[in-house]
Amino acid sequence: MPFYFSKKSALSIMFGTALVLLIANLVLNIYENENNSISNKRELSNTEIDSLFRFSLHSLGLLDDWIKESKSSKVDKSYKVKIPRDLSIPVILAEINSNFWESDVTINSVEKIFSGRSILEIKWKDEIKLRADIDYHKDIFRSAGTAAFILENFELSSFEDSLLLEIPEPFSPLFVPSTENLxxxxxxxxxxxxxxxLLNDDIPExxxxxxDGYSKNRLKGPLLSIINDFSSATYFFIDDGSDLFNSVIFSYLKDxxxxxxxxxxxxxYLQKLDFSEIDLLISSxxxxxxxxxEGESITFLISVDNFRNLLPVIKSYRKVGYxxxxxxxxxxxxNID
Structure with missing residues (x-):
């Protein structure tokens, strides 16, 4: 008995066949990529393993005095590593894993629950090449200061600027009082x-x-509006290059x-980072x-664009303990005297 396919059925079969072939191709590509990834893993010598391990610790701000080699007849290299309390062991393990990603070693760690210590082992073909006993010490500290950022020219209507509010890095936009900025x-x-x-000569509303020239009674209304609407501001900055700062009314405003x-x-008083060239920005x-x-702090005044350019550098400083x-x-x- 002959079979007949409608045009609709034929299209359905063709679509189904194409879908199966597409899925098969995707699976094959994933399999090939995984195999290529495995085959591209690089074999490391004992010296390279040791060097990369120490590099990982140094990149987190650990000092040589905190990384002590210990004797062991069972492994090529054995260490006792002291770490400060402000640096978590999971962060160290993540850094080490990241730096060994392209090699063919296996990294295992076992945490001692009660003491907080971790024993890390780097293996190659089930042979332990390096072992490290990592433990917290309350009497050591990464010597690094504190920094904060105040951003100029922040525009909430800008998609790129608004995205900055989603990142973990803290910062504080700076703006003049206005209805829009409410x-x-x-x-x-x-x-x-x-x-x-920011209080200056450019407040629009x-x-x-x-x-300058307003009487105290005339000033009281705008000043109370600013205080009532923006009392949650971290700081009120006065532009000390403005006419407002150098006017007779400023003393009243300050009081x-x-x-x-x-x-x-x-x-x-803010340290301004105002450079159009990225190299100069970073070096400054x-x-x-x-x-x-350690124990000191610095607050930067920086444009939102320059802050974005600095984000990778800021991350590297945070990494070593700043x-x-x-x-x-x-x-x-x-407060101003």
Missing amino acids: SVRKFILDKQKTYSL LKYKLK ELVKRKIKIVKLS FDTFMKNTA KIVHPSETKPSE
Whole structure:
């Protein structure tokens, strides 16, 4: 008995066949990629394993004095490693695994639950090439300072700028009081970030405008609007190059803010990173960070674009022990005298 296929049935069969072939091709590609990945793994010598292990520890800010070789007849290299309390063992293991990713070694670690110690082993073909006893020590510290970032030119309407609110790095946008920035303020706070307020000659709206020549009675309205609407700001910065700062009314403004325990700081107390060339930006940032010792802090004023450019460098400093914090956790200055 002859079989007849409708046009619709034929199309369904063709579509089904194409789908099966597509899935088969995807599976084959995944299998080939996995095989290629395995075959591309590089064999390391004992010296290379040792060097890469030590490099991993140094990249996290560990000192040679904390990495002591110990004698063992069972493995080629054995270490006792001290780590400070601010560095977790899982972070160390992740760094080591990352650096050995392209090699054919196997990395295992066993954590001693009660002591917090971890025993790490690096193997090649079931032969232990390196063993490390990693343990916390409360009397050692990575010598590194603290930094915070205040961002100029932050625009919530910019997709790239708004994405910054999703990253873990803390920062504080800086803006002048305005009705639009009331909404920006709320959005920033909802994202668990902070913001700072700038008082200068460029406040656009009469509701918030502070102008030399205003009487105290005339100033009271805008000042109270600023205080009521933006009291959640980490700092009130005053542009000390502005006419407002150098006017006779500033003393009154300062007294009213200080009376309400609002921190007011000169903008010039921030360390400005204003470079159009990325190399100059990074080298300047490096200099400031390396001169910021343990227990010291520095607060940078930086454009949102330059902050984005610095993010990989900021991450590398955090990695070796520098603390990147919200500006509220630093002290750029005491209140203006």
